[in-house]
Amino acid sequence: MADNDGTITTEALQHAMVEKLMAIIGAPDDKDVARSADEVVRALDARLADAS
DSSP: OBOTTSOBOHHHHHHHHHHHHHHHHHOTTOHHHHHHHHHHHHHHHHHHHHHO
């Protein structure tokens, strides 16, 4: 999901975070899965920091 300006919505980032956490549960030793999850968490963190 994206806003009118093409940026990913906060809701989409939240859903992506849940998906990544589920992937980590399924593959706890996979470094690529961990990196991908880290990117989503950092993006969501930055978004929420900007909102406050």
